[in-house]
Amino acid sequence: MMSKISLIYDRIRWEEKALIDSSRNMGLDLRLIDLKDTYVDVLSDRNKIKEIFGELSLQRCISYFRGLHVTALLESCGIHIINPFHVALLCGNKLFTTLALIKAKVPVPKTLIAFTDESALKALDSLGYPAVLKPVIGSWGRLIALLKDKDTAQALLETREEMRDALLQIYYLQEYVKRPPRDIRVLTVGDEVAAAAYRYSANGDWRTNVARGGRAEPCPLTSELEELALKASEAVGGGVLAVDCMESPNGIVVHEVNSTPEFKGLYSATGVDIPEKIIRYAIKVMKK
Amino acid sequence: MHFSYKRRVGAITFKAKCPECDVDIEVPDDALDGEIVSCPECGLDLEVRFDEKGVLCLETAEIEGEDWGE
Numbered sequence: 001m002m003s004k005i006s007l008i009y010d011r012i013r014w015e016e017k018a019l020i021d022s023s024r025n026m027g028l029d030l031r032l033i034d035l036k037d038t039y040v041d042v043l044s045d046r047n048k049i050k051e052i053f054g055e056l057s058l059q060r061c062i063s064y065f066r067g068l069h070v071t072a073l074l075e076s077c078g079i080h081i082i083n084p085f086h087v088a089l090l091c092g093n094k095l096f097t098t099l100a101l102i103k104a105k106v107p108v109p110k111t112l113i114a115f116t117d118e119s120a121l122k123a124l125d126s127l128g129y130p131a132v133l134k135p136v137i138g139s140w141g142r143l144i145a146l147l148k149d150k151d152t153a154q155a156l157l158e159t160r161e162e163m164r165d166a167l168l169q170i171y172y173l174q175e176y177v178k179r180p181p182r183d184i185r186v187l188t189v190g191d192e193v194a195a196a197a198y199r200y201s202a203n204g205d206w207r208t209n210v211a212r213g214g215r216a217e218p219c220p221l222t223s224e225l226e227e228l229a230l231k232a233s234e235a236v237g238g239g240v241l242a243v244d245c246m247e248s249p250n251g252i253v254v255h256e257v258n259s260t261p262e263f264k265g266l267y268s269a270t271g272v273d274i275p276e277k278i279i280r281y282a283i284k285v286m287k288k
Numbered sequence: 289m290h291f292s293y294k295r296r297v298g299a300i301t302f303k304a305k306c307p308e309c310d311v312d313i314e315v316p317d318d319a320l321d322g323e324i325v326s327c328p329e330c331g332l333d334l335e336v337r338f339d340e341k342g343v344l345c346l347e348t349a350e351i352e353g354e355d356w357g358e
Binding site: 009063 | 320
């Protein structure tokens, strides 16, 4: 019999193992597809493609572009995919996410966008220092820079120009939010908030990413936080999402929504069975 | 959470050689295709792969790409 649900991956992390384990505990025949070993004739019959990937795919690639492209392909064949293409597209780009959040009236940090290093410097003069420079596409806090003053900014912008990467010439600049040394990650699964945790930065780093050594601790789920996370999740199209928030002096702001969330930290901090919730959600989506 | 996987049917190898330094590496018997182990000798990250016959081998893992993450 054809597997109805597949897990698409290019590396088995803790999260993928947990999803596989949960699905097996629930008696689900989850097909595992290593995308590195796969090619697809895009003109072939969509039922043939469904035979490989099933009725629904959990897209869990560590490579954003691999994941995004396979999502486009599968969605065009009528395969349900978590998360859908437009969600992955919005969440993969910090500016697109910010714009969707603003449209949905979700509070975000003050953000400026510039398209050359000269205009970025002008933008920074208006924003003030310290400020944060982020690549529009990127993860785990990679290449995110804290600009303490104009000299640092000039040096960094020059380096960016030298890197000859078109995406790095899009300057996404953000105020440095005066927050406690932590942020909040809220995991939403469909229209439900699954868990929330504080992420504290590792010693010697200002970034709170668990991938950078940050540690997670349970965070009380207030109705304000819950409402905000669901609103942010809905703003980008919904699904299984990690909404990252900061406690600013003026209330909670959302700075990022992740479409292929890692949840090991959340799980260990809260004990919530996130993988089971994701699998149950996948079954629900498939039956729609 | 407790993980309890059986290796793929037919997989009979528990040890594999590091392609870099040739040392024997013991792979946990619950390893899945696509999982990463590190060579205890040279530190190289290796990806666990099973061929069509279910035989385990280790390949040099991909290095972190600029689009990797969440």
